[in-house]
Amino acid sequence: DTAVSQTPKYLVTQMGNDKSIKCEQNLGHDTMYWYKQDSKKFLKIMFSYNNKELIINETVPNRFSPKSPDKAHLNLHINSLELGDSAVYFCASGTTDTQYFGPGTRLTVL
């Protein structure tokens, strides 16, 4: 019984392509997040949604567009991929005292 799931786990693509990462949680949380972990393992918030509404956008390029069709899903679409987008992307969901992460999606842009 997976709590936060993401697909795909690995994504290898060429520069300029468009790709999507899907995320689903079955914990009943109202709030979901996208984080990016760079090659030095540093983790940074990208977006936060509460009950399908965007509440945080941390100066992420507008090539990144999150979409939340319902409060259990938060997908990330990336247009015109660049080399610098290569990273691990984590979806998470939580409350004020818990935050559970998905398994991560390793994106490699060639």
Added chain:
Amino acid sequence: AQKITQTQPGMFVQEKEAVTLDCTYDTSDPSYGLFWYKQPSSGEMIFLIYQGSYDQQNATEGRYSLNFQKARKSANLVISASQLGDSAMYFCAMRNTPSTAGNKLTFGGGTRVLVKP
């Protein structure tokens, strides 16, 4: 701005011994929370323990305990009786007052722990 500092980039610990991972934070919010996560080499982020700024007692979860010293703005993680499976990267994170920043987490740079048999 919120800031989390983990000053130990890496450390070795002998199996069965205890280890303390340092974490200091900086915030002007009166209400905040502190989290610790484990990231093994497989890459997933595993939630370990949470401490709220108004909690009177230090948090404990099994072999994990959080040494919370509010006046010093530190939230060190103590792992007792280390096991080989504890070898991983450990991240300290903070969330601020939900009304100002949602519940987003700000992370420290991490500490890599290697448990020696």
